Amino acid sequence: MKPEEVLELIHTAPKRYDSVRATLRYRGNGSVQKAIRQRLVRSEVGRRTFDISPEQASAPIRHPEPDGPFGWTCRAWHADNYHWRMEKEVPGGGVAIAACRGRRLLPIGGLIGSKLVWDCRVGAGPHEDDPAWVRLALNDYWNFYPLLTDVICGISYKLERLELRVEGEETWAGREAVRLVGVPPVVEQEWNLDPLWWGADEYEVVVDAERGVLLRTASRLKGEDFEALEIEEIHFDERFEKDVFTLREPLVWTS
16 A cells, blocks of 8 residues: 555544444653653744743743653543543552543533533542543543544644655554554654654554554654554444443443
């Protein structure tokens, strides 16, 4: 496949399945991420890209990541724009659950007491006790963008700005896949590759050859991943029971 064919596959991913259930694993290196953010805030290009004022650039920088390696695991269910669920392990034990159980009705936000979007914690302490990086991890954006691709973040359009090459086919999480690697332009530009990390010298995505979802995304520096989100298990087009989006305790996971 050519790079443009892989990008089109990514772009059309949400149209290639009716439902998806997946286990995702994030791994990061907080020390590297902190160093990149420090360099970003102090650079002219970085300040323009992220609209950082001189006052903000001179202020102390807040880093939510811990020093060294860290990560999380999430189980996710998605049926349509209005039915989704994620269960995430919380440091110290327990599970944080968030879900949406239906389409909002007028007035905006739904009827009083409808609580279509809800969250709870089972066997875990309060949100206030979470490290700062956990609060970011609990955001559904970071768990669903590999599955919903351009619906979430338009990632195929961001990847096309890299110098791309296809490195071949492989099997990932039991799925036939294509590996795509991209290198940023030599001249720094004002652009933001979010949700991938700014400041890498190489990016990698492993794309499901049939469905187009991202089975792995990684940001690298000097040949080493400093952040990666990988799908460990994935199932398509299952019929979910209604309690998947309403049950306020961890679901039984079946392979």
